[in-house]
Amino acid sequence: MRHGLKILGRVLGGAALGPLALVAGLLLSAASHRGAGAAGAPAARWAPDSATVQVAAGPEYAAGPLWRALWGAHHRALWATPVSAPVLWLGAAGPGGLRPLRAGGSYQTHSLRLRAADGRAFVLRSVDKDARVALPAGWVRRLLGPLMRDQTSAGHPYGAYVAARLAQAAGVLHTNPRLVYLPDDPALGPFRAAYGRALYLLEERPAGDQRRAPTLGASARVVGSAELLAAVGQGPAAPATAQAFLRARLLDMWLGDWSRRPDQWRWATLPTAGAGPEFRPIPRDRDQAFFQMDDGLYPWLIGKCRARYQSFGPRLTAANVAALAVTARPLDTLLLRGLPAAAFQQEAVRLRQRLTDAAIDSALQAVPPETRAVVAAGLGPALRARRAQLPAVAGWFYEAVNERK
Structure with a gap:
């Protein structure tokens, strides 16, 4: 499939028809597309004790052979697979429950900040995404919005859970995401109309005092990248900061996580005896780990125009690493x-020594049981192959970091 796409791409490019074919394909596909993102919240099957439900994260991403050939198979099978998840009733979540504070999220993710009675902060982030609002309002969004929504299926619905366990093995700080189903809960209060009736990722919010959270560095002060930049602007950080960040960035390369802008990081501040503060990175929002974009005609062409949209596979090159950076x-x-x-x-x-076969196998068990066989078959061999390439990846990454532009 990929070999055929490359041949077609060379033909289109040689005839100077590549952009025209892409635009025409977008318009024709959008005009013929039916129902992507319009089905509403999927129906959940409740267990007899109402403690768990079974529901698919994105059944609307299922597609026939022609659509998959044009727009990619991506991770559609995982999105459409019903999985079991515990029900999160905010009022029953531990002593005092969880109180919703503020809606948030990027243009894709639906998120809600929560606070526990003991002061700890949490965040709910929707498993499903919607990038349609990134398009200009009006006819462009009406025409191309369903396609934008459909391409959510390029992201791995459960990649964040695998990535957290691999970060633990790598020695990189991380949050501890849990898959939950948020029902139509009266405790949502003013947020009830916009939230609930779907799968969410629940995790600690990496900010402020996290002395009770070892995986967040047990730091009394977790800050954002703006605070890091301000501190480093006044003087160099401790040498351990760069080393810890290098480890985290090599982990990004291994996971194929191309979306690592400054807002995707938090920083645990640690006291040091020497000059300069020490910051330990906490990568967050692993939405694009294990991204799969190059298995359909039009996504493959889009990837040629937007190199950062790197697909996860068993082989990396210098060009892949430069794009991931x-x-x-x-x-x-x-x-x-x-x-x-x-x-x-x-x-x-x-890093290669830390990321053992046992660590990989354990991480792949973090996904819902209904998806474990598919996820292990899809990610396991590629993770092992990419692990063997880590020294070469490090060399290419060094060149990308030190390239003068």
């Missing part, structure tokens, strides 16, 4: 340019 380039430049090439290689070797 695009969104985090400001942080990479700030924190990693002072490190020698040998440091990149040493971290790659350590």
